[in-house]
Amino acid sequence: MTWIDVHHHAYHGELADALARRGVTHMAPGVPVPRWRVEDSLRVMASCGLDAAILSVLVPDQALRLPDGPDLVRATNEWTAELVGAHPGRFGLLATLPLPDLDASLAEVGHAFDALDADGVVLPASLADGALLGDPPQEPLFAELDRREAVVLVHPNPGYRCSCTGAPDSPAVVPPPLVDFVMDTTRAVANLLFRGVLRRHPRIRFVLAHGGGTIPFLAGRLELAETWVLPDRAGSVRDELAGLYYETAQAFSPGALSCVDTVAPPGHVLFGTDFPFMTEPVVAATRRGVAAHRADVGAAALALFPRLRAAARR
Template identity: 40%
Template sequence: MTANECQLCGPGRRRFFTGLAALAASSLVGVPSVQAQTGTPVVAPGHDWIDVHHHLVPPGYMSQVPSDDAVPGASATPRRALDNWTVAHSIEQMDQTGVATSILSISNPGIWFGDNAKARKLARDSNEYGAKLVSSYPGRFGMFAALPLPDVEGSLLEIAYALDVLKADGIGLYTSYGNKWLGDPAFEPVFAELNRRKALVYTHPTTADCCRNLQAAVSPNVVEYQTDTTRAMAEILASGTASRYPDMRIIFSHAGGTMPFLIERFIGWARSPQISKNLPKGLKYELDRFYYDTAQTSNSVAMGALTKVVPDSQILFGTDYPFRTVVEHVKNLTECGVFDDKRLGEIGRGNALALLPRFRT
């Protein structure tokens, strides 16, 4: 494919493929060790970071989560990190690195474990606890509310309660439910309502039923999470959900999964008549509208690739706390060599403020 054929090649992005090769050939990822990040506080001067990928564990939540063997994808969840979560440690991590605000969300395995009534209660209890933290620590926390999907009716009720009563900053979804990915017709009423409300939608990867326990020695969080994010993105594009609901703003975790690496395949796929009819403004337009966080991708290769595909305005700071530390993400981003201080300011705070303007003060 030539540069002229590349639909995504705009100013500063025409050398995507050669640039990615150069990144890979240089320092492979440039991720400092965690051990080197636990001492002196790491702060990028002038950046009051906003972390859009920061998990919470409500009281009693873990007791509601069945054993790993009973929950699809739960074996990939480092339960120890969730068991040890505290509000105090979240704030300690934030303060060490100059993170002003973290937007809280429930990690996988999520809310729904086969019983709609129990899922509705767990979603409500989790959201009310999150709202209590937002109220108790003004300016320090925001919240992406949990839904009891695949229970669509219960999810519509929780959207109304979370946004109208609890004043949540947005809604959190998982990339798949069972063997249905976001964009599937089963979730159409939920997306229609989120679009009507012009909602901010945060997505978190999980493991679809199809792809559990494929390799005994390879945990799903190594490969499947990134892949599930890519599948959800592809489904949202292919189904026309993205173009049909232009007022809904979507954040994809972990730099968009494997999409940046697969961009050449995405371009060819999007040219087919079956897909292009659902992308009336083109693939580039939709990819440039999505948002992408830096959680577990704060290295030169991942960030270098992402910035060749989408503009900086679409990149948001995220840490995946408590599975990874806030400290290492700030250190990695500031030292990866991809961003200067001005760009770090946009990614660390400015872009999030465009979506979450209440945190300006």
């Protein structure tokens, strides 16, 4: 089996320094910006038997709100592309975009695919201005990603925070990564589904972080919308959810994987770890859990990221 980690973050030291100069030291409460090195990933990949990794970065909202936010995004993508080029067959690139700046994001899509040979993009489930990913202002972006038949990783916004974390001026009672991150993804997918984005742009290959949040658990409830609150909706909820891809970072327990199986057909479950936020022992446990449950996870990733076929021949 080929093991390709599709959820693997590259928080370059240059990016950490740039964020610190802007006063940004944490991705979320209790989650400092990591100082990642490519050597760290290569070591963990070797020790855990991973052939390749798809690198992505979420630039924190605080930095995106600054006038030079798009410039920082461009530099981040170029840093990652340089590493991908230096390690052929080991890494891929999911470019980050400076949302909610639509014009700058469209420009970055062109640069990422045409100049940097990106393998796809990573998009936050919710935006710095409070919008959800599938809201109407993003429609031109999805049209362009559909034209390019892009792979899109939908990832929780590290700045997402709701009432269960505590009041904005008090310490988090429940740190956002424990609950709110998966709910951010859930809301984004429901929004993409019921706003018709998935139906209008079927050539986008959406990959959902963390097993799709709570989407697999809620799939039956979402289907009932067709007979309850949205009786005139066109299309099949079941079919649209089956067209998405679900990766296994922090969703590798038998219960979580069994839940994903209820919505994901063969070839639509991908291996992911969330390194470096998840440590090497967690990466190893993720691999063991997925290996015991899914035999087709490597082939699924190769279908989306053909540049990594060299990894499968090692």
